[in-house]
Amino acid sequence: MISLPVQTASFPPVTLENLPLLPKNLVEFLLGWVGAPEWLVYAGGIVATAGTVVGVFLSAFALLSLVERKTLARIQNRLGPNRAGWFGIFQPVADGIKMLTKEDIVPAKAEWLLHLAAPVLIVVPPILALGVIPYGCEWTPVPLELGLLFFFATGTLTEIAVFMAGWASGSKFPMLGAMRAISQMVSYELPLVISALGVIMVTGSLSLPDIVGKQGGYHLGFIPAWNLFTPWGLSAGIIFYIASIAEANRCPFDLPEGESEIVAGHMTEYSGFKYALFFMGEYLGLFAIAGLGITLFLGGWQAPLPGLGFVPSWIWFFAKLAVVIMSYLWIRGTFPRVRIDQLMRFAWLCMIPMALVTIPAAGIWTLLRANGHGLFAWLVTVPLLVFPWIVLTIVYNRCLAPATRKYTFAE
């Protein structure tokens, strides 16, 4: 019989650091106190952990929908929602009521089973992925040894769900949108994974808590040892950042759902709560991938300065998450949408070669630093990264014009 990791001893002390673990500890303690069998206590702990993660991120999703609209409005010199309560604070509630009370329309030519399954399937991968991210030094909901691989595996499920949504709607805009969305997600998944490979190589582990742990400590007393503050880490971090915007279908890469292009792409024929599920899946995916970027490159829950260790680690994580999400919103309000051929060309001609150059740079960096040649490592890796970047920029600028394409599939 396998032994379950269950808290059957006394209740652990409640500190600010393990405040997020409070629901899980409480449920396990109560169930153990009542005398439930061990498997029930374990299951209760799992449900409480999942409930904490889902609860935190769903409220963050509601808050983000309002913050996004206000931020975009301010960038565009207007006010944003300010009717539903003071400062528009109840706008997410109003949105939720609207989505729930809308009529659920399924087109006649649609396959109703796949049409129903697609929004359900698109919410599941981000919630799974949110479970493996280390939020605090004591709080990783599911500390897997292969956490990073699990994260990328769940990302691939999103693509299947997008295809199902596009195809099952039985109409041309969703099918075109699904085609574009899948090609975009597959193309940008490569730079995403390859830039994460550098981090895996340097850390020597696929476990996300290990990756965060390796980024502890400070150089010169005040510069944190985050992966972003190394040459290969900066390059890989920028590639990861751009690829994550594309994976999450955010502007400037929101061609699959741009209103002026293809109505709403694969979400065109959805209304009511199913559309809300798509929306939720997109935003939760944004949280997940931003969280992964923070874990890989920004040191996860590590504090930025040595004296700030008294602040609980999960607060640092969520502060970094807020900064990264605000940068996503800022970028959304600033850049125009890219065209599909520009998008694909950027991924295959610019991002993937740059990501491939980052891997030997990371390897050379680790090797030289391990043998004590710290300065030499800087001298070698910085030109190794800057030179291909300059060459790729020149080459890419030469092919910015649209290729003359003959569309054979749009009737």
Added chain:
Amino acid sequence: MLPLLILSPLILLAALGAVWKARPVHAALLLALTLALIALLYLAIGAYFIGLVQFMVYVGAVAILIVFSLLITRPGDEAEEISRRPSSLLTGLICTVPVLAVLFISLIRANPPEPAASDAPSATLQQFGEKLFTTHAPVVITVGVLLTAVLIGAALFARGVQGISSSEPFESGKSLPP
């Protein structure tokens, strides 16, 4: 034993659906489901790395490739019509019966030892990686060369398709084509 008992009927049903369904997209999605359930089986027996890689490669790449090509070409539902011809049935029987017979006979004749009462497999990810790239390095290199050849061949093949000409770089300063 329990995961095998629960998952294998589901895998068989999904695989049967994948080959029997007339509409290609349904068959493709059922194939994705079959591959995902096999990944679940790997995870259930403790081969976590293989299970996740199976999910990522088969469901995330192979199934996506199949559905993407279905989206582009949009074939009709010809499979049902073809499968009703008697010659198709004969071909199917000739192909499947010997294979099934060999599998069945070898399963009956084989006498595997009782599995030891240990839980998870003892190889860690580090050991797995080390073995893969030191003892089995020639295999990895061969597969890499093969995949590179396939990639180059696909790129060359795609360039030769009519109507798509992106080989001339556009020089800035000139006017755009109409």
